[in-house]
Amino acid sequence: MIFTLRDTMGLAASAGLEEEPESLEGFSLCRLTADWSRVEPADGVFDEAVLSACRERIQGLRERGVCPVLVLHRRGLPAWLEERGGFASGGGVTCYLRYAHRMVEALGDLASSYITFDEPNCLALAAYLPGGEGKRSLLAAARSMTNLTAAHIEAYGLIRKTRLAMGFTDTRVGVSPQLRVFAPKNPQDPVHRFWASRSRQIFQASLIRAMYTGRASFPIGGHPSIVPGRYCDFHAPSYGGRSVLSGPAMPAEREADPAGAVQICRALYALLPRPLWVTGEGGALDAVRQLQALCACELPVEAFCCRGTEAREALRRIAAQGGMDAALYERLAGEEDC
DSSP states (O other), X not given: OOXXXXXXXXXXXXXXXXXXGGGGTXXXXXXXXXXXXXXXXXXXXXXXXXXXXXXXXXXXXXXXXXXXXXXXXXXXXXXXXXXXXXXXXXXXXXXXXXXXXXXXXXXXTTOOEEEEEESHHHHHHHHHSTTSSSOOOHHHHHHHHHHHHHXXXXXXXXXXXXXXXXXXXXXXXXXXXXXXXXXXXXXXXXXXXXXXXHHHIIIIIHHXXXXXXXXXXXXXOOOTTOOSSOOOSEEOOEEEEEEEESSSSOOSOOBOOHHHHHHHHHHHHHHSOOOEEEEEOSSHHHHHHHHHHHHHXXXXXXXXXXXXXXXXXXXXXXXXXXXXXXXXXHHHHHHHHO
């Protein structure tokens, strides 16, 4: 074996709720992403047929021994909410909490683990900053990040309270920001170091600190719901690789950097000691190398997830044999070289 999978670590797939449960066999967990726009196609109108289909998918997973982790939101918003300004508008918080409550009411007996937002920093920044789509306003991005923080904090309590009223005490709630390693192109250049540090703060550091601990700093603003506390039962970072900066422009190119996955996990654990459920990005070999680095570290990594068909199949094989063997590694390395 090139490396052995930890006994305490589960391997997970990432899928939409429309995917058939049969395709997810072999994993111990699955991050199931709900589509808010399908569940609530019009303001305050929930599609009960969609919710019923969601129940069938989750039941199918449970019957196959796969633990569902329900992701309530990823990236896009319902059109009716976009028209009102999305989370840059204060009304976005109220609408999200209504949706989250309905989802837990409908599915709370089948799912005990929840991720409030998948990559909320990308939702806020891609829509509003220069180079993205939408209003291209830092002020709008800051409002969006502030309201997303408030929505997560409120949902953290709401989900736990709703399931407790249903008789369940095993609820776990987290959030899944995209996190990167930001490095100066020239570590000796103070300008490069400044932009690496500032980019880290704006893209992720302030948001995760506010979401996890209720302590706001620029660009997160004030909100009645953002108060000091602990709003995370597990860390679920989506590792975005390494970005090298020399100025304010964030480069599109990113390095896979497997060691960086451990670096961001250490930073999260230092901020708030909680178990880690990591999602790797990149190709299959990138994901496997990140998994290898996490297996070798001292942190309490409970789960590793991947996106993409090839990475999923590699993890399925690793789960079946308890680790990474030379044959699988050579095949993945050969595919990367092609």
